[in-house]
Structure formats: structure tokens, C-alpha cells
Amino acid sequence: MFLIMSKRRLNDAVTMMEIEAPLIARKARAGQFIIFRLDEFGERVPLTIADSDAGRGSVTIIFQAVGKATQLLSQKEAGDFILDFVGPLGKPSDLEGYKHACVIGGGVGNAIAYPSAKELHNNGAIVDIIAGFRSKDIVILEDEMKAVCDHLYITTDDGTYGEKGFVTDKLKSLIEVGNNYDLVIAIGPVPMMKFVSKVTEQYHIKTLVSLNPIMIDGTGMCGGCRVKVGGQTRFACVDGPEFDGHEVDFDELMLRNAFYKDQEKVEYEAACRIGRGPAKATRKE
Amino acid sequence: MAINTSLKKVPMPAQDPLIRNHNFKEVTTGYTPEMAVEEARRCLNCKTKPCVAGCPVNVHIPEFIHLITEEKFEEAFQKITETNSLPAVCGRVCPQESQCESRCVRGKKGEAVAIGRLERFVADWHREHAAQSPPKAAANGHKVAIIGSGPSGLSCAADLAKLGYAVTIFEAFHTGGGVLVYGIPEFRLPKAIVSDEINNLRAMGVNLQTDMVIGRILSVDELLEDLNFDAVYIGSGAGLPSFMGIEGEDLIGVYSANEYLTRSNLMKAYDMEYATPIRKSRAVAVIGGGNVAMDAARTAKRLGAEKVAVVYRRSFAEMPARKEEVEHAQEEQIEFLNLENPVRIIGDERGQVKAMEVIKMKLGEPDSSGRRRPVAIPGSNYELNVDTVIVAIGTTPNPLLKKTTEGLETDRWGCIYTKDNGATSREGVFAGGDAVTGAATVILAMGAGKTAAASIDKYVRHKHPELRQAEP
Ligand SMILES: Cc1cc2nc3c(=O)[nH]c(=O)nc-3n(C[C@H](O)[C@H](O)[C@H](O)COP(=O)(O)OP(=O)(O)OC[C@H]3O[C@@H](n4cnc5c(N)ncnc54)[C@H](O)[C@@H]3O)c2cc1C
């Protein structure tokens, strides 16, 4: 059983929680994730380690309520318990030796990108962050991101906050005005990662993306998380979740993530009925 | 007591095939005490005990069977557990036909004594009647860490706990039991049996910590150095699934057997109370011919598929699955497409499986394994109309522990190298079960756990002379 130490709602659909998990906190590195299972009947769901504090013995997760499991978790409060919390899983990102990085987040993907930006910043790189959101009311982590970068650019699709437009537009213009990035990290909806990778390919900038296939064990025993990278099948939970964006087959990932779409819609609606009513689905896909 | 001269085993009561292929309840329901006594009377109590030599853990077979004839079921249980700590499991899943029963003299003319069924009967009788927890041994002040809670980890833990060690099992999954809970289905091995065994271990003082992926949260070195375990036993199994590398394997509707069975068994997708999604299939092809393929096929049928076919590139004679499982599958209307091999999987415009192209095979010359090698018959390809493909062509050990433990040697398949006593290339680190042998059997994994427990005890005693003095 794992204690929820604190909880903060970042917007209508996105929640931040601090979980008591001292052993995981000791080891957690940027790029890694945990798998939680809320109760005996729940699914095993992967979430990125957004932050960790070895001193407090805590691991921070930031998640969007998109389906049954995340919906039910968002209804828990500080003081409640989560049955299972396994980690740290996946390969830590190797963020040493970069001079000027551009970290791009899309929606809740900003939460996943944040620890990488923080580590790059701590390693002495110049860090620009482009944080894309659909609209003003879902902007998250603005202060946290500001604290770990040199420039924060916020874009919204509808222009209600920051600059109007897509993150790819902003990236292009930053490159055009002469920013000499030696690393781009893109984390967010699959189409966003795909288009960012297309842009950086033209400029030959190394690009890392964090993939989010469906997972069960997270230790390499089911193969459910397989993705195609550079024409080869890789298991995202052990070989990733970060991969070279220029090599990933994003279209296949999008198809595979729809594996249970029809069944999950039913589960999600049921969870909303027993819960606090449907959270606005803010997923951009 | 007079010998029962019947040439056949007392039949095992079972659910009707066409009813059981729609539920997850156990297929066979077990002997009654009367049936058990009747079958036990078929044993000749041979002086030379050929059957015992066929059992990897040398269960005292004639002795326990004799006790059954006297209706001393609890004593029979104690006799079995002198060498086998999981009889309710082994009685159900051991390949008896190639082990103990293959050596039985009654098998020369007629059927062998039903050693497995009797073992199961005795274990079930004990569970129902004498369910008092096993005693806790006096502590000897030393600690052993066990990685993995499959049969090899469990039996190693049991033996060490009996010797007074403080044993902690670290399990990556949220439930203990290894393949016994995530692989072998409920209808062959009820999960209540596995959890009873684990509760017995707990009563003996064993500490099972779930959600602990060793190599990530703690390394083997940290267990030895920071947490002061005297020794580590690696029983992490062979859980990494192989794929065929053919076109279409990443389509929606293609599963590894591990994923399919884990969703169904461990995550209980068949139970509406659980949130686990699993594909609602109409027609399923399962590729492979082992126990895993049989389990996946029979699970698919129970989950509602109209048609389930096992596609295997050799013939029944070479099939590695237990004979009983193949027969049960056939009774349950699983089709067998033997001497056929997949060529590619075909998807529709939404990336969903709609068919699989297969090619017919014939058997050629024997290969290095001694089995006749299948060769494709050119031009015999055809399309099988399926919406789900389950790949059950084998597994290898997970590389995580090798990668994170310096100096731990493995062979080129990733199997951990050990000496006969279970010692690895690292001092204080022992290993056994599928992690060492590659995918094998429950009883071999248990045997390896026992061997390692004895070696670990010897190793710790050697390092701590004060323990040697206290030796009984
Ligand atoms: C390594 C990793 C790290 C992740 N980190 C985070 C994180 O920090 N914060 C966060 O909010 N989410 C994260 N995710 C995504 C999260 O795990 C999924 O959204 C999860 O499926 C939600 O579970 P659910 O039961 O609530 O929804 P489900 O019922 O599983 O799914 C709801 C909807 O999302 C779709 N879906 C299912 N799985 C995924 C997926 N993996 N990605 C995209 N869509 C999916 C379904 O088809 C369905 O339409 C991560 C995923 C991975 C693999």
C-alpha cells in the first residue's frame, strides 16, 4: 500500500500527486516511470516520474484523467492509499554533455518533459522550453518549468494564452533565428511528436521522444509495449520509453494504442457515472 | 490388502468438455477418497522403486501410495512433503507421463499407476482437513534474499525457512507465484491453491515483497552489501517472449502468449469485475505446440472465440505439450493444424488482423534435437481467416538481472550459468529454475530451488563457524 502524501489539481483534467515510495525515490531518474494499480480490480497503468525527493521519500506523478484507471485515481485524496506502485521502470535518459536543448511538451506531456528539462538545466545546458496547450484554461506547471529553463515559450492552439499556433511553428522559428540546438526532446500526443521529429530531421538535430504504448508488466515479459524503431521491434518498457524520434514508426504506434478503444470507452463512461462526472477529455488526438 | 489388477487407471472425474470450454472452473474435479484407495491398490509397492527415479525430487512414491491404501491421508501428505513442498501443484501440472509414471512397472502392461492424481488427492485432502499452518523454525540469525516467487523461488524459500533463515522474496509482479499465477490458467491450476501455498510460507516466517523489480529498485549488490543479506537466490524465470519476426506481427490482434495469459490469469480479464481489457475474438490462431500454446488456445475458447486453431509446424508425435493437455484441448473443440507454419499476418485498413497466411510443411531429416525437421512445401500457402493471433513459440530469461549485476555470467541465450550446486559466477549468488535452464517444468524449477537452498545453507555455515557448531 502506498500513501498519497499530497494532491493538487493542475487543471480540470490533470492532477499532481506525491506518493510515499522511499525506495523508488532513491533511484528515480529523469525518463523513468512507475506502474500503478489502484486496487485489486484495477488495470496496471504507466505514469512518468515527474519528480522525486529522496529526502521526503516521495515520488511525484502528474496525470490526465483519460480513462477508467486515471479517472478513479484522480478521485483519491491525500491520506488515501494506492495498492501497487512499481518502479522505477524504463531506461533513464542520458542527458549529459548537451549545450543547448529545446524541450517541447504537448498538454499533459509537459509533465513528462519537465524532469528532463530540469536535469538538462542541472547539467549546465541552456534549456528552452516550448510548452503547447490547446487553450489557456489547461496550462499547467508554468512556474515549475520557468524555474528550470532559460526561455519558456507557451503556445496555445486558440491563441488564448502565450503565442497562437502549434509547437512545431515555434520550434521552426527558433531554429530559423539561429538557435543552435544540439538536442530536441518532444513529449506529448503522438502526432505532435511525429511532426516535431519531421521538423528536426530537416535540420539534422538529434531528437528524443518518449513513447506511451499500452503496457502491462513494464519489465519486458509481455511484449505488449512493442514499438517499431529503425525497422526493429523494441519493447518500450525496457528499451525505452525514450527513442530516437527520427527512427520511430509513429503511425504504427497510433494504431496500436487504439487496441482497446471500443472497450475502454464503455469502462470510462461507467467510471464517470460512479465518480464525479465526466472530466472534460482534453486529449488532443 | 489385495492388489487392484485393473489395467486402467481409475478415471478422473472431469467437467463435460462442451460445458467447461465456456467456464474457468477446474477441468478435472479430483478423486474421491474411495477412488484414491482403489487406485492406490494398483501399486505393487516395488522394492526397486523405479518410479522414484523418474521423479526429479524423488518423492517417496510407493510409501505414500501405501499410506493411501490404509486411508492414512495426512500421513501420506507428510511423506510426500518430505521431498516436495508443492504437491497440490505438481500433482496437477507435472508431465507425469514422461517422469514418475513413465517408469512405473504397471505401465508395461496397461496403464501406469496414477501417481500424479494420487499426489493431488492427498494434497487436496490435506488442504481441506488438516489446514493448520506449518510451524515456524527457530531463527538462526541469517538472511537470504530470493528474487522471483515462481516455483523455484518458493521451494528455495520453504527449505531455507525450515532451517531458520530469515527469508525475503522480492517479486516484480503485484502477486506471488510466477508462472503458476500469470501463465498456467485457473482451469488447470486454481489460484486459491497457489495463494494457500504462499500463505503457508508466510506462516513459516517468509516475507514476500511484491512490486519489487530487482535490478531497478534494488540491485543484487545492494541486497548483499547494503541490506546485509548473506546470500541471494535468483529464480527469475524465463519470461521474455520470442516473436517470429514475420510481417504483420505488430498488427492489432497479435499477442504474445505471455500477454494474453497474463491479461486473462493474473489480471482476470475473464471476470467482469476486473477492468482488464482483452480482445473479443471470433477466430483465433495460436502458434506453437507446447503447454503454453494449449493454455492460450483453451483460454481463447473460454473467452468466447467461436473457432480456435493451434498452428504447429510438426506433428502430434513431436508436440512438446503434455499429452493430457492436448487431449483436453481436442475434447474442447480446439482444432489442430499440424505441419503448418505461418508466413505472414494480414491486416485491414485499421491495422486489425483479418487473416494469416500459412504454408504446409512435411517432416524431413532429424535435426540436432533429434526431432524430424519440418520443411515447407512450396506453393501450399493458403489464408486462414482469423482476427486474433497468439504467438507461443517460446521465451528466454529476462536480461535485466544480467545487465545490472556485474560478473553474473550467462550463456548466449541469456541463461544464467551455474555449477551443479546452483552457485553462479558471483560469490554468494545462487540461481535456478527457468532462469538457468530456459523454459522447462515446475518440478525441475522446484528441484533447483531445493538444491540451491542446501548449497546456500552450506555456504553460510562455511562463512559462519558459530553456526556450524550449532549444527544438529
Ligand atoms: C511510459 C509511459 C509514461 C506515461 N506517463 C504518463 C504521465 O505521466 N501522465 C499521463 O497522464 N499519462 C501518462 N501515460 C499515459 C497513460 O499511461 C495512459 O493514458 C493510460 O492508459 C491511462 O489509463 P486509463 O485506464 O485511465 O485509460 P485507458 O482506459 O487505458 O485509456 C483511455 C484512452 O486512452 C487511450 N490510451 C490507452 N493507453 C494509452 C497510452 N498509453 N497512450 C495514449 N493513449 C492511450 C485508449 O485507447 C483510450 O482511448 C504514460 C504512458 C506510458 C507508456
Ligand SMILES: Cc1cc2nc3c(=O)[nH]c(=O)nc-3n(C[C@H](O)[C@H](O)[C@H](O)COP(=O)(O)OP(=O)(O)OC[C@H]3O[C@@H](n4cnc5c(N)ncnc54)[C@H](O)[C@@H]3O)c2cc1C
Ligand atoms: C502457460 C504456461 C504453462 C505451463 N505449463 C506447465 C505444465 O503444465 N507443467 C509444468 O511442469 N510446467 C509448465 N510450465 C512451465 C513452468 O511453469 C515453468 O517451468 C516454471 O514456472 C519455472 O519456474 P521458475 O520459478 O523458474 O520461474 P517463474 O515461474 O517464471 O517465476 C519467476 C518469477 O520471477 C519474477 N521476476 C522476474 N524477474 C524479476 C526481477 N528482476 N525482480 C523480481 N522478480 C522478478 C517473475 O515476475 C516471476 O514471478 C508452463 C509455463 C507456462 C508459461
Ligand code: SF4
Ligand atoms: S512431483 Fe511430479 S514427477 Fe514427482 S512424483 Fe509427483 S507428479 Fe511425479
Ligand code: SF4
Ligand atoms: S513403479 Fe508403479 S507399481 Fe511400482 S512402486 Fe512405483 S508406482 Fe507402485
Ligand code: FES
Ligand atoms: S509492458 Fe510488457 S513487455 Fe513492456
